[in-house]
Amino acid sequence: MSNTSVSRFRAVAARPADEYAEFGSEPFPLRALVDVDRDELVRQFGVNPEVVEILRSGRATDVLREHPDLIPDARLVYARTSLEEERPVHISRVSAKGPIWSGTPFTLLVEFQNAADARVVVASVEVSWAGDPFVVEAEVQARGDDDLATIEFDEEQTLPVGPAEFVVTLAREDGATSVYRWGAYVLPANPLALSLGPAGARVTGSWSARGDYLPASDTFLTEVEFTISNGDARAVSMNRRVTWEFWDGAVGAGRRVESGSFDWSGISVSAFGVWRGTAWFSSPRGSGIFDTYARKEDMAISITMSASDGRVLNAQITARVMLAYGVNIIKVGTFSSSEHTDLYAAVDQMRQIYERRDITLRGVDRRLIDAATAGAYTITNSEDEFRDMLEDWSCRNDFVDVFVVQDFQWSGFNGYAGDIPGPASKGGRKDGVAVEKTGYTDASGAARLDVATLAQLIGHEVGHYLGLEHLETTNNLMRSNTGVRGPDLDYNQYRTMFPHGYVVFE
Amino acid sequence: MADLALLPPEHFIPEPVGGRTRPSRYVDIDGFTTIVARRKLDERLLDATCAVDGRPSRFDRDDLDLLLLATAQRFRGETALVRVQALHALAQIDDDRAVRRLFDVATAVVEHDSARITALEALGERANELLDTLAADPSEAVAAWARWVLAGRPVDRREPGQVPKDPTRGTDRDHDGCCCDDERG
Ligand SMILES: [Zn+2]
Numbered sequence: 001m002s003n004t005s006v007s008r009f010r011a012v013a014a015r016p017a018d019e020y021a022e023f024g025s026e027p028f029p030l031r032a033l034v035d036v037d038r039d040e041l042v043r044q045f046g047v048n049p050e051v052v053e054i055l056r057s058g059r060a061t062d063v064l065r066e067h068p069d070l071i072p073d074a075r076l077v078y079a080r081t082s083l084e085e086e087r088p089v090h091i092s093r094v095s096a097k098g099p100i101w102s103g104t105p106f107t108l109l110v111e112f113q114n115a116a117d118a119r120v121v122v123a124s125v126e127v128s129w130a131g132d133p134f135v136v137e138a139e140v141q142a143r144g145d146d147d148l149a150t151i152e153f154d155e156e157q158t159l160p161v162g163p164a165e166f167v168v169t170l171a172r173e174d175g176a177t178s179v180y181r182w183g184a185y186v187l188p189a190n191p192l193a194l195s196l197g198p199a200g201a202r203v204t205g206s207w208s209a210r211g212d213y214l215p216a217s218d219t220f221l222t223e224v225e226f227t228i229s230n231g232d233a234r235a236v237s238m239n240r241r242v243t244w245e246f247w248d249g250a251v252g253a254g255r256r257v258e259s260g261s262f263d264w265s266g267i268s269v270s271a272f273g274v275w276r277g278t279a280w281f282s283s284p285r286g287s288g289i290f291d292t293y294a295r296k297e298d299m300a301i302s303i304t305m306s307a308s309d310g311r312v313l314n315a316q317i318t319a320r321v322m323l324a325y326g327v328n329i330i331k332v333g334t335f336s337s338s339e340h341t342d343l344y345a346a347v348d349q350m351r352q353i354y355e356r357r358d359i360t361l362r363g364v365d366r367r368l369i370d371a372a373t374a375g376a377y378t379i380t381n382s383e384d385e386f387r388d389m390l391e392d393w394s395c396r397n398d399f400v401d402v403f404v405v406q407d408f409q410w411s412g413f414n415g416y417a418g419d420i421p422g423p424a425s426k427g428g429r430k431d432g433v434a435v436e437k438t439g440y441t442d443a444s445g446a447a448r449l450d451v452a453t454l455a456q457l458i459g460h461e462v463g464h465y466l467g468l469e470h471l472e473t474t475n476n477l478m479r480s481n482t483g484v485r486g487p488d489l490d491y492n493q494y495r496t497m498f499p500h501g502y503v504v505f506e
Numbered sequence: 507m508a509d510l511a512l513l514p515p516e517h518f519i520p521e522p523v524g525g526r527t528r529p530s531r532y533v534d535i536d537g538f539t540t541i542v543a544r545r546k547l548d549e550r551l552l553d554a555t556c557a558v559d560g561r562p563s564r565f566d567r568d569d570l571d572l573l574l575l576a577t578a579q580r581f582r583g584e585t586a587l588v589r590v591q592a593l594h595a596l597a598q599i600d601d602d603r604a605v606r607r608l609f610d611v612a613t614a615v616v617e618h619d620s621a622r623i624t625a626l627e628a629l630g631e632r633a634n635e636l637l638d639t640l641a642a643d644p645s646e647a648v649a650a651w652a653r654w655v656l657a658g659r660p661v662d663r664r665e666p667g668q669v670p671k672d673p674t675r676g677t678d679r680d681h682d683g684c685c686c687d688d689e690r691g
Contacts, residue, residue: 025582025583025584030581060614060615060616061614061615064615065639065642065643065644068644071615071616074615075616078614078616079580082581085578086578087578088578102523103523103524121535121541122533122541130522131522132527134527134529134530135530135531135532136530136531137531137532138533139533156528156529157529157531158524159528160522160524161523162522167584171535171538171545172541173538173541174575175540175544175547175571176544176575176579177548177579177585178579178582178585179582180582180584181584207517207519208517296514298518318517320514333647333650334619334646334650335674340674358514365671366671366674367672368669368670368671368672368673368674371646371647371650375654375660375662376659376661376662378647378650385661388663392665392667393666393668394666395668395669396668401669406620406623406647407590407620408557409594409624409628410557411562412551412562412563412591412594412595413555413556413562414587415555417558436590436620437620438583438586438587439590439618439620439621440580440585440586440618441618442583443581447619449583450583450584450586450587451583452583453583453587464556464558470556470559480555480558480560481552481553481554481555482552482555482556482587483549483551483553483587483588484549484552491516498513499509499510
């Protein structure tokens, strides 16, 4: 009789609780180019002082064409300063007044600059957390150039322990806006908590851990992420013993499939902080967990740990075998190295969106058609051209071909799918999807892609390929409006994708 | 292909403490007609933009002021998509201010390549006067675009072929738990 063992465990870097979003906006103040402090820019970023004068001269493009070596510095200064005619409103930083505790009202602080006479009148916050998203708005009492808006979350809007994301929008009376994404980990008020998540979980929401079958070793591997959060002003050290149980049915009510313990030393959770770690349970053929996964039955994992002062922590998560499909990510044309990184971060985020609906990626194949070879296909101009591209290029495997092009120049579209559902074979004019990359320049002057938008855009078009039509329910991934999509896929959509030829369940 | 006979039941979703919902709270902005109009504009810019059943909105001179504001929002990724869509929308408006904004974005070497290419495509034939200069642009992507337009926008159809592997060295962040993770098969 074989038994499950913990084959590996390790701590992973945890972000601070008050900057928890991995792809949160970068805090930086925006200054007018005409009166930005040149010496400070030089001191802070080491830029060539000439670039400030070049940008102010009104002949920047001509001069920079002559001196391309100055362009990176010029991009940085341009990204941190506004032109006279732009008069933007700009959120420079979002934070909370102190830690956010579970079940406790809290206040968000929104620091901003306003370069116009028109007043900023309303701050709007969209909150993503384990439950349904909601919106909190507040009037803004503006005073000067550098200003502060506060948004109160009252008793009815308190949050439970876990990650929360806040997308803050300021609206000025002339229609100008500024948007900022900020994340926090809501700390336990009681004040220590353990929670479990699936591998690499970084989007908000709760879902299942995944049992992965590894043919090479004929085992099922279950990766579980541990998060311990501490709402106290003192660091907490944990005892090393970790006890685990896998149950068929609810913990304590069904049948205990397997259980065990292992020693994990050196765990310390900082004051008002979060500790994260990952453990891999390896279940060989013949073990109870292997057999339960093989029968496609759900299990409940229960983990118990204790703090050195005796407090006992317990958390549970469902474990199941997920459906899986693969994607070929095909860059069409030039991508900078930071764009490349953002693209694959978006693919990883798309995987998490699907895992909330028990569908994972069984592979990501990285492909490239360089600009010279791609020619016309770097920009999608029409349906015909999209289909020509599908016909001319494909990847010989059973993954969905995802073409990421520089731009859609076709009636305002930003994505398309070859068919609903797309074919489970390659060749022809329907075997793939395409999206445009959504680029911007970050505060360091680097070319970047908007990860959150791209994750949903790719996920949406792949959803079509796997058989989904548009669905206009709140927060659904398949909404036709790019601005109101969310990460939700419902059970009917899961059922629709289930029989697609590229989807496997093993 | 997964057999529907094996379809698992709906998964168990634990109820968050305090329930799944929280009440939203809104400020009455009816008195601020321009803010209402801007929200409407952003919605139109992003509506029906998937080419599956898509019918993107049309824009006219009445939208110009707000479109100019939207295209000036170049400072955050969160508004990048609205900005790109607004650049496309400016192409539909026959007005000097729209054209000037598109020229400014298209020619600025400090702008993001794809914003520039979007603006250039939006300008259409009006960008022809720029092509010779842009063919030698410091941005590789913009220069390649200009040379391709100068060549008459050739579409080189080819024998169906396999997409090459991407040789780019990964600079990716930690792909823990991702499909690229070496723990998986
Ligand atoms: Zn669609």
